[in-house]
Amino acid sequence: MTFKKEDLAYRIAFDTNTNQFMAIDSKDEQHVAYGVTIEHAIKNLNAEKTNV
Numbered sequence: 001m002t003f004k005k006e007d008l009a010y011r012i013a014f015d016t017n018t019n020q021f022m023a024i025d026s027k028d029e030q031h032v033a034y035g036v037t038i039e040h041a042i043k044n045l046n047a048e049k050t051n052v
Contacts, residue, residue, distance in 0.1 A: 009047055012038055025049070 008051055009026035018034065023041035025031035035041030 002034065008042075008049060010042065010045055 011024045011026060013022045013024060014020075015022050015034070020034040020036060021041040022037045023033045023035070023038075023043060023045035031045070031048065033041055033045035035044050
């Protein structure tokens, strides 16, 4: 399922190796951010997107 927030389309997954959530940019599968919570992962993805 793809979600959209603030012009950022993303998917959420859970990495069982690191026990962290992954926010994956729907337009660029290589752009992934991690977080302890879903909200942190999305925040990190959005922060990286604005810094690029």
